[in-house]
Amino acid sequence: MKQLALDIGLASGPxxxxxxxxxNEPALQHLRLWVGDGRGAGVLHSPVPTYLWGESGSGKSHxxxxxxxxxxxxxxxxxxxxxxxxDPPEFDECWGAVLLDDVHxxxxxxxxxxxxxxxxxxxxxxxxxxxxxxxxADLPLREDLRTRLGWGHVFHLQVLGESERRAVLRQAADxxxxxxxxxxxxxxxxxFSRDLGSLMELLVQLDGYALQTQRAITIPLIRSMLxxx
Numbered sequence: 001m002k003q004l005a006l007d008i009g010l011a012s013g014p015x016x017x018x019x020x021x022x023x024n025e026p027a028l029q030h031l032r033l034w035v036g037d038g039r040g041a042g043v044l045h046s047p048v049p050t051y052l053w054g055e056s057g058s059g060k061s062h063x064x065x066x067x068x069x070x071x072x073x074x075x076x077x078x079x080x081x082x083x084x085x086x087d088p089p090e091f092d093e094c095w096g097a098v099l100l101d102d103v104h105x106x107x108x109x110x111x112x113x114x115x116x117x118x119x120x121x122x123x124x125x126x127x128x129x130x131x132x133x134x135x136x137a138d139l140p141l142r143e144d145l146r147t148r149l150g151w152g153h154v155f156h157l158q159v160l161g162e163s164e165r166r167a168v169l170r171q172a173a174d175x176x177x178x179x180x181x182x183x184x185x186x187x188x189x190x191x192f193s194r195d196l197g198s199l200m201e202l203l204v205q206l207d208g209y210a211l212q213t214q215r216a217i218t219i220p221l222i223r224s225m226l227x228x229x
Contacts, residue, residue: 014062015069020160020168024059027052027155031063034127035070047121049128051149053135054157057195060131063157064101067129071096079117081110088113091120100130103149104139115145128152162189165196172200178207180217187219 016035021028034046052060071078076096081088083105091098098121100114121128132139136150160168166185173180180188180203188199209225210217 014065016063016066019059019062019066020164020171022160022164023158024155027063027157030153030155031067031129034129035067035074047125047127049118049122049130049149049152051136051152051154052129052131052157053133053154055133055159057193057197058157058159059196060133060157061101062197064099064129064131067097068099079121081106081114081117083107083110085110088117091117093120093124095121095126097121097127097129100128100149103130103132103141103145104134106141108142111142111145115142115148118145118148159194160196162194165189165194165199168196169199169203172203176203176207178203178210178217184217184219184222187222 016028016032019028030050034050052063054060068078068080074096077092077094079089079092079095079098080101081099082101086107086109088110098117100117103114106114118128120126130149132149134140135156136146136154139146139149141149166189169185169188170180188202192199192202206217206222206225210221213221213224215221
């Protein structure tokens with residue numbers, strides 16, 4: 001489960017609507033316009049590349065996956081490259097866009113593929129949306145790829161503060177019909193990773209464990225669940 005997904009449980013994956021933007025509102029609105037999600041004048045899919053960067057937990061991968069889902073809903077296929085794809089395929093002219101995740105971790109083979117995908121996408125006026133942990137100038141990539149990632153729209157994503165994470169958790173719990181006391185929220189926020197994605201996964205696990213044991217979600221329940229893992 002990626003960071004900021006408010007539609008956990010029922011949704012099939014991250015969506016733009018399920019992204020609690022906070023200080024990252026400009027990036028969200030840019031991507032809404034880019035995919036043409038019905039809130040703008042139409043589908044943009046600009047060939048000018050977009051690059052999102054920020055530390056772990058800032059929502060980069062959530063946004064990329066949300067863009068992929070939105071494009072698929074429009075009937076478009078996309079090229080998706082991430083560090084786990086050891087042998088990337090050749091560029092496919094049927095792709096409506098190219099999405100590059102965690103580019104700072106790319107191997108030499110993946111960098112070669114990313115550059116090839118990027119050049120082909122640009123020549124065919126297809127969009128490129130990429131994400132990494134570092135600003136373009138600091139990426140440990142081959143120069144021709146690094147400079148291309150940085151010449152378009154660049155957004156620095158911020159990790160949400162505690163009050164914002166609290167609001168997202170509260171909203172997600174309410175949507176599941178789960179009661180979280182202030183005491184439980186404090187415990188979750190102070191004892192576990194500040195990465196909201198991890199907190200959302202914890203909420204899903206707690207909900208399931210509470211249903212299984214027919215108990216309310218309390219601090220003792222959290223401790224019991226962790227002891228029985």
